[in-house]
Amino acid sequence: MLELKHISYSVREGDGELGILNDISLTIDDHKLVVFTGPNGGGKTTLAKVIMGLVTPTSGQILWNGRDITELGITERARLGISYGFQQPPRFKGLTVRDLLTLASGDQKLSKDKCCQYLTKVGLCANDYLDREVDVSLSGGEVKRIEIASILARNAELMIFDEPEAGIDLWSFARLTETFEQIHATAKATMIIISHQERIISLADEVIVVGDGAIRHRGTASEILPQILADTLGTCPVLTHKEVKAQ
Ligand SMILES: Nc1ncnc2c1ncn2[C@@H]1O[C@H](COP(=O)(O)OP(=O)(O)OP(=O)(O)O)[C@@H](O)[C@H]1O
Numbered sequence: 001m002l003e004l005k006h007i008s009y010s011v012r013e014g015d016g017e018l019g020i021l022n023d024i025s026l027t028i029d030d031h032k033l034v035v036f037t038g039p040n041g042g043g044k045t046t047l048a049k050v051i052m053g054l055v056t057p058t059s060g061q062i063l064w065n066g067r068d069i070t071e072l073g074i075t076e077r078a079r080l081g082i083s084y085g086f087q088q089p090p091r092f093k094g095l096t097v098r099d100l101l102t103l104a105s106g107d108q109k110l111s112k113d114k115c116c117q118y119l120t121k122v123g124l125c126a127n128d129y130l131d132r133e134v135d136v137s138l139s140g141g142e143v144k145r146i147e148i149a150s151i152l153a154r155n156a157e158l159m160i161f162d163e164p165e166a167g168i169d170l171w172s173f174a175r176l177t178e179t180f181e182q183i184h185a186t187a188k189a190t191m192i193i194i195s196h197q198e199r200i201i202s203l204a205d206e207v208i209v210v211g212d213g214a215i216r217h218r219g220t221a222s223e224i225l226p227q228i229l230a231d232t233l234g235t236c237p238v239l240t241h242k243e244v245k246a247q
């Protein structure tokens with residue numbers, strides 16, 4: 001179980017402080033699939049990085065399986081079974097896709113078949129990619145999918161995916177949502193997926209809308225999706241204007 005207690009994060013801005021996350025508390029039970037969604041700049045990635053240990057909160061506490069991990073670094077959290085896939089994954093010159101999957105799995109003798117299974121889940125063919133370097137020669141969508149495959153290979157207890165849909169074609173996206181559904185159905189891991197995609201939101205046990213650094217709404221997909229659509233219309237002056245004109 002993951003528990004966030006009164007998490008705040010602020011950065012210095014000029015003479016003052018800029019609040020990025022403001023007093024966020026939430027609990028995520030084991031094997032749940034939770035989607036964080038909400039407007040750009042709302043604080044979703046920062047919250048994910050706080051959970052992974054990439055950002056240290058200004059105040060608050062994080063508990064993982066009852067243990068206080070607030071002071072632990074990324075490596076220790078990874079050892080405790082937490083993994084995070086970047087919104088914009090880094091590239092590693094000199095490291096092949098096979099190396100990355102081998103490192104992630106912790107199995108020095110990871111077979112080609114196993115690599116192929118992970119890559120197939122994100123719509124890639126092992127024959128084409130295993131010996132490629134994870135460098136700038138890969139397209140944005142390819143590097144994103146390879147990183148997701150490496151999280152699957154890590155087989156962590158808590159998997160955090162930051163906008164897995166970004167830059168991914170429709171066919172691969174369909175494979176990916178199937179993979180999320182399978183992991184969820186077999187209760188193999190707890191998943192936090194940051195997403196703006198209705199298809200992913202509809203898979204969630206719980207949807208948490210993060211805006212202005214706070215939890216704006218939370219509920220089931222069927223409760224939250226209509227609210228999101230209503231908010232979208234309400235805040236776009238062009239759409240609202242068109243609606244008025246159409247009446
Ligand atoms: N170190 C920092 N210094 C200043 N501002 C920051 C810092 N880190 C994050 N922010 C700001 O905090 C806000 C939240 O950023 P974050 O990346 O968490 O948003 P997000 O919800 O993931 O957005 P998106 O949907 O665009 O990915 C943004 O306005 C961002 O510019």
Ligand SMILES: [Mg+2]
Binds near residue numbers: 044045162
């Ligand atoms: Mg983000």
